[in-house]
Amino acid sequence: MTLPRPYGLLAELTHRCPLSCPYCSNPLELTAREEELPAEAWVRVLAQAAQLGVVQVGFSGGEPLLYRNLSRLIATARSEGMYSNLITSGLGLDAGRVRELRSEGLDAIQISLQADEATLGDAVAGASAHDRKLEAARTVVAAGFPLGLNVVLHRRNIDRLDAIIALAESLGAVRLELANTQFYGWAFRNRAALLPTLEQVRHAEQTASHHAARLAGRMQVIYVLPDYYEQRPKPCLHGWASRSLTVNPRGDVLPCQAANAIPDLTFDNVRTHSLGWIWRESDAFNRFRGFEWMPEPCRSCPERERDFGGCRCQAAMLTGEAANTDPVCELSPNRAVVDAILAESMTDAWTYRG
């Protein structure tokens, strides 16, 4: 098999965040500030990523604006010819900061919203955040920056799509991602409080598709399905370690931001290895590349070329074995595990992320 080259890098600069959203996909064990990778190491990582073929980098976290040398990293991404996207809560993003980031060469900004209005938004974020986010969004647009918005959907906000989309429209966003909660990290712990009902999901799908057509050419509306309710798994990462990689705040390199969910994988670190070596040689990257590792029913399934057996992290979390078919798949012998979660009694109580 010829080794593919990565196109995208997710740079998780810090786990520190002013918000405490219960759907956070960060791991339960968050990296402390003292353990974060220093800027010099990130500069090296970005240069190595560009050499490997990476052309797009997402600066994320936690809240990437809390990372002291963010500007320098954005400048490095630009000088290495990479497209950069800042994935932020918006808190701390004032006009001066926007100008600074833009002059360093930042290409796009994506701000998260939790709802269409402050009471629910602040309750989800666990912080007084909603109005500050709107102000940040307006600042981004006023500076002539293309504004992306993303809203993680769950039981308490999914019925409010009309209002959420109207808000995004009034803010002048060019892109709105409506992503149903993916159950990893804190979100998995809080699933009984976050899972929408089937009725909610079907209704939301129709609403999103109606507005996507209405807004075509003005604002791109992307709706990410809640995969527990699907019959076939998502084509996770377009195949393990085939197109992208994640570097977390302490410098571990992961094929996927949720790969910590797989207990028997060990990750190599950019402090001791080059990104190129890790991409080619790291056991964590090679474990599920291609199709050889697949057990049945994936091994002989024609769908494997399309869905790659689904998500390895989800298989590990729900079946105890990462190589198993993603249990979302109706052909999986473990689909009952997902159905049992869907049948679990719901609660209104969630745990905010640490």
Next chain:
Amino acid sequence: MPADPSHPRLVAHARRQLDRLTGAPLLLHPEGAVELSETADAIVRLCNGTRTVEEIAATLAAEYDAAPDALHSDVRNCITELAARGLLA
């Protein structure tokens, strides 16, 4: 389905760039990169927000010495696909 743009242009958050490894034209966007074929690249470079799809097909036809009618559906399909991916509007 979203309507096709009548005067297509590259969206503000997309950037065209040649790949450092292969030299191939790429459209970069917040979530990743799309590799363009030679034809798709020629089309994208004509999408300036003022030309119509017909004008783009005619310009390409003159450049490649082909019949505009033959090119028209290829140009239309390419623009539809890139618009569906949110890269042209």
